[in-house]
Amino acid sequence: MAIQRRRFVAAVGTSAIAGLAGCLSFSGNGDDEGASVTGETLTLTTTTSTYDTGLLGELNVPFQDMYGVTVDSVAQGTGAALETARNGDSDVVMVHARSLEDEFMRQGYGVNRRDLMFNDFVIVGPADDPAGIEGMDSAAEAFTTIADSEAAFISRGDNSGTHTKELIIWEQAGVDPGGDWYQETGQGMGEVLNIANQQSGYTLSDRGTYLSQRSKIDLTILVQGPIEGGPELLANPYGIIAVNPAVHDNVNYDLAMAYIGYITSPQAQDLIENYEANGEQLFFPRALSEEPDFQQYVPEGWSANTTDS
Amino acid sequence: MSLGTFTPVLTPFLVDFPFDAVYVRSIIAVSLYVSVIAVLLSASVSLPIALLMGFTSFPGKRLLTSVINTGMGFPSVVVGLLVLFVVSNQGPLGEFELVFTKRAMIMSQFVLATPPITAISLAAISGVDQNVRDAAHALGGTRIDVALVTIKEARYGIATAVLAGFGRAISEVGSVLIVGGNIAGAEGVSKTRTLTTAISLEARQGRYETAMVLGGILVVLVLLVNAVVVRLGDKGVQR
Numbered sequence: 240m241a242i243q244r245r246r247f248v249a250a251v252g253t254s255a256i257a258g259l260a261g262c263l264s265f266s267g268n269g270d271d272e273g274a275s276v277t278g279e280t281l282t283l284t285t286t287t288s289t290y291d292t293g294l295l296g297e298l299n300v301p302f303q304d305m306y307g308v309t310v311d312s313v314a315q316g317t318g319a320a321l322e323t324a325r326n327g328d329s330d331v332v333m334v335h336a337r338s339l340e341d342e343f344m345r346q347g348y349g350v351n352r353r354d355l356m357f358n359d360f361v362i363v364g365p366a367d368d369p370a371g372i373e374g375m376d377s378a379a380e381a382f383t384t385i386a387d388s389e390a391a392f393i394s395r396g397d398n399s400g401t402h403t404k405e406l407i408i409w410e411q412a413g414v415d416p417g418g419d420w421y422q423e424t425g426q427g428m429g430e431v432l433n434i435a436n437q438q439s440g441y442t443l444s445d446r447g448t449y450l451s452q453r454s455k456i457d458l459t460i461l462v463q464g465p466i467e468g469g470p471e472l473l474a475n476p477y478g479i480i481a482v483n484p485a486v487h488d489n490v491n492y493d494l495a496m497a498y499i500g501y502i503t504s505p506q507a508q509d510l511i512e513n514y515e516a517n518g519e520q521l522f523f524p525r526a527l528s529e530e531p532d533f534q535q536y537v538p539e540g541w542s543a544n545t546t547d548s
Numbered sequence: 549m550s551l552g553t554f555t556p557v558l559t560p561f562l563v564d565f566p567f568d569a570v571y572v573r574s575i576i577a578v579s580l581y582v583s584v585i586a587v588l589l590s591a592s593v594s595l596p597i598a599l600l601m602g603f604t605s606f607p608g609k610r611l612l613t614s615v616i617n618t619g620m621g622f623p624s625v626v627v628g629l630l631v632l633f634v635v636s637n638q639g640p641l642g643e644f645e646l647v648f649t650k651r652a653m654i655m656s657q658f659v660l661a662t663p664p665i666t667a668i669s670l671a672a673i674s675g676v677d678q679n680v681r682d683a684a685h686a687l688g689g690t691r692i693d694v695a696l697v698t699i700k701e702a703r704y705g706i707a708t709a710v711l712a713g714f715g716r717a718i719s720e721v722g723s724v725l726i727v728g729g730n731i732a733g734a735e736g737v738s739k740t741r742t743l744t745t746a747i748s749l750e751a752r753q754g755r756y757e758t759a760m761v762l763g764g765i766l767v768v769l770v771l772l773v774n775a776v777v778v779r780l781g782d783k784g785v786q787r
Contacts, residue, residue: 282648291753299734311648311739313729327637328647429752455754489637489645 277307281494284329287427290314292447292521294514302501318398327487331495335400335477341538349480353503354535356511356522359464360473364441366459373461378472379412381462389420391440393431396423405443445475447521574738575746583718586657591710594665602673619663628723631656648729656723661713672705711777
């Protein structure tokens with residue numbers, strides 16, 4: 240699987256380079272294998288929700304000062320962020336779709352996963368609520384109701400963590416969404432909220448992005464997530480994973496682990512706890528626990544006597 | 549990369565700006581740096597090709613011309629994907645670690661700008677009146693002299709070509725987003741964020757006013773460059 244991917248990418252790349260005229264002069268960066276990470280750059284691929292809420296900028300400044308390094312954050316959405324890491328183009332990923340994270344670890348691309356923080360998903364829609372889902376305590380039931388009334392539903396449609404969650408809910412609802420009312424945009428959370436706002440449609444949003452944009456849109460929360468007592472299905476945990484240096488020897492593993500160490504530390508967890516937009520807390524820290532939580536390091540359902548292919 | 553020249557022009561835009569000027573300036577600097585370098589490289593490859601094609605005939609010339617013309621409409625997103633495959637860690641240039649850097653952005657813009665610059669300069673060179681060439685010959689000019697006269701006659705068209713390449717480079721969003729990653733540091737200094745990718749980010753965050761202001765800056769930049777190139781090409785020749 241991994242080998243075929245690599246062959247494919249290399250083949251496409253080689254044929255593409257044949258079509259590239261021009262001789263740009265490149266200088267490789269002469270990394271000396273010193274013990275210090277000072278002056279190095281960490282490439283972090285992450286989701287639009289951590290970036291657009293402004294949390295990441297807040298978290299990265301102290302880390303950069305502490306180690307004298309630069310963090311390049313590329314906000315792509317969970318699926319794309321993991322794909323970039325699979326190709327060895329990032330050092331660490333911060334994502335929120337456990338099924339995709341597990342696959343990433345099972346394939347051997349990711350090591351040392353840690354639980355980082357959580358927030359939750361909410362179903363938002365126009366205040367007049369044409370489908371009548373307000374206050375439902377089941378996400379699947381709300382989705383079924385929206386589908387039955389064929390009210391506009393705007394989907395991320397971009398293989399992101401939120402999109403992955405949305406598909407899980409449709410599956411639970413036993414609905415195969417399609418038709419004019421269901422619109423896949425392929426865009427980030429912020430854009431989708433704007434589109435839903437313009438079209439008076441429903442959408443599934445992470446609470447953080449919704450709260451940070453609430454002042455600009457007329458959508459209201461109609462079905463709450465677990466933070467406000469809603470169904471557990473709408474939980475939204477974030478994880479952070481280092482890219483496996485045995486698979487990609489170019490990745491900056493030391494710095495990635497320093498970053499994971501920092502971001503799961505009391506200091507950074509405090510920053511997460513205290514980060515607010517419009518007076519509301521967006522994310523809840525989850526890395527610190529006195530109880531052992533072995534589940535965070537391995538794919539869910541993993542045990543020593545099951546063999547993963 | 550001094551932006552001193554542009555600051556007076558941008559001053560009206562910087563009133564009541566939601567960011568610090570550092571952020572905006574660094575975005576403008578990245579945009580200009582990437583596009584200008586890409587267009588210079590592109591012109592240094594395109595113009596010799598256009599001259600060669602303009603002064604010689606060879607089998608397959610028509611085919612080559614139509615290939616170049618097709619290249620003008622090549623989707624930038626596809627170029628971005630191909631460049632990503634090339635510079636990705638697993639691609640042929642993986643060892644240089646170019647992904648999410650300005651160099652990768654320059655590569656993709658180079659690929660995008662080359663076809664229009666080649667095609668438009670070729671059209672300009674081919675369009676120089678045959679009488680002019682004949683007259684230059686008749687006056688005892690060598691092939692070099694004839695070529696120089698032709699270039700002089702076609703300079704307006706060549707300037708237009710370079711401008712078209714720059715316009716394509718600075719205003720495209722698809723490829724630089726893919727290969728550059730739209731990165732700005734935590735302190736708000738752009739690394740690979742250009743005006744276009746910043747606009748898409750601001751729109752994603754619902755900050756339409758900011759997006760509009762950045763859009764205005766982009767339009768002003770393009771118009772400024774346009775004006776400069778037109779003046780250069782238009783010296784003495786009124787068309």
